Amino acid sequence: MDFATCQNAFAGALLHADQPVPDGITTARGGADAARFAVYRNNVFVGLTKALARHFPVTERLVGTEFFMAMARAYAQDHKPASPLMIEYGGDFPDFIASFRPARELAYLPDVARMEAAWMRAYHAADALPLDFAVLAAATPEMLANLRLVAHPSAGLIQSDYPIGSIWSAHQQEMVTPVADWQPETVLVLRPEMTVDVHILPPQDAIFATSLFNDSTLSVAAEAAFAASPEFDFGAALLGLVSLGAFSALHQDEGNVP
Numbered sequence: 491m492d493f494a495t496c497q498n499a500f501a502g503a504l505l506h507a508d509q510p511v512p513d514g515i516t517t518a519r520g521g522a523d524a525a526r527f528a529v530y531r532n533n534v535f536v537g538l539t540k541a542l543a544r545h546f547p548v549t550e551r552l553v554g555t556e557f558f559m560a561m562a563r564a565y566a567q568d569h570k571p572a573s574p575l576m577i578e579y580g581g582d583f584p585d586f587i588a589s590f591r592p593a594r595e596l597a598y599l600p601d602v603a604r605m606e607a608a609w610m611r612a613y614h615a616a617d618a619l620p621l622d623f624a625v626l627a628a629a630t631p632e633m634l635a636n637l638r639l640v641a642h643p644s645a646g647l648i649q650s651d652y653p654i655g656s657i658w659s660a661h662q663q664e665m666v667t668p669v670a671d672w673q674p675e676t677v678l679v680l681r682p683e684m685t686v687d688v689h690i691l692p693p694q695d696a697i698f699a700t701s702l703f704n705d706s707t708l709s710v711a712a713e714a715a716f717a718a719s720p721e722f723d724f725g726a727a728l729l730g731l732v733s734l735g736a737f738s739a740l741h742q743d744e745g746n747v748p
Contacts, residue, residue: 505534505567538566541576542583545610548661549603553593561590577614581607598652605654605688608646608679612686615644620682620735626728633742635709639702639732640739644681647703650674655690676700682735689734694719695727702731707743 502509511527539562543550550558565586571579584603593599620642629637648654655677656669676696678689691699697718701711715722731737
């Protein structure tokens with residue numbers, strides 16, 4: 491076998507306990523040692539599941555350590571690290587949770603995990619100065635309509651049918667207080683300076699923010715928000731998002747300039 495094939499065989503056997511010790515892996519005596527390989531396999535699983543627990547602490551608290559570790563082990567079995575940087579491991583763990591049948595009764599759990607994944611990305615994102623509102627305020631009304639705002643490198647927006655921001659906030663305390671208002675929430679996670687911030691956006695601003703993060707112009711985003719909610723306040727929503735540090739730059743949509 492070539493080297494790549496040997497690597498794949500080794501990784502497959504390492505993450506699947508039902509597979510035998512791969513060919514070529516022998517002791518000094520020349521024979522395979524299944525017991526030693528099992529110890530190594532277990533150490534790898536421990537490392538991967540502990541990495542997931544570090545990245546998804548609220549998810550673990552919600553389901554309990556025993557359930558989380560079983561779920562993490564099931565994920566690790568078919569999801570090898572794609573990078574030597576373990577901070578990147580588990581990026582698609584929320585999608586796995588959504589398909590994990592034992593967790594299907596906790597419909598909010600994948601979105602909580604998505605929020606935690608966004609927190610981790612924000613923590614390790616590139617540094618960048620947030621957009622200065624004075625730059626935006628200097629634009630004429632005609633220019634303003636056709637501006638597109640560039641999301642801050644650390645910013646992540648998670649829309650959910652569940653109060654994931656409130657759930658996450660409640661679990662930042664040792665004593666968890668039940669969430670009283672069980673409503674959909676849109677959460678902005680970002681690190682404009684040294685610390686990661688988590689903000690629950692006003693419901694009427696959710697579509698506006700989502701549109702901007704999807705590269706819509708200000709006019710298109712505002713129209714979508716007004717259509718969805720008569721309570722939408724363009725000025726307050728824009729000022730709020732910029733003040734939070736959600737954007738790092740802007741550019742003009744030249745094709746739509748009158």
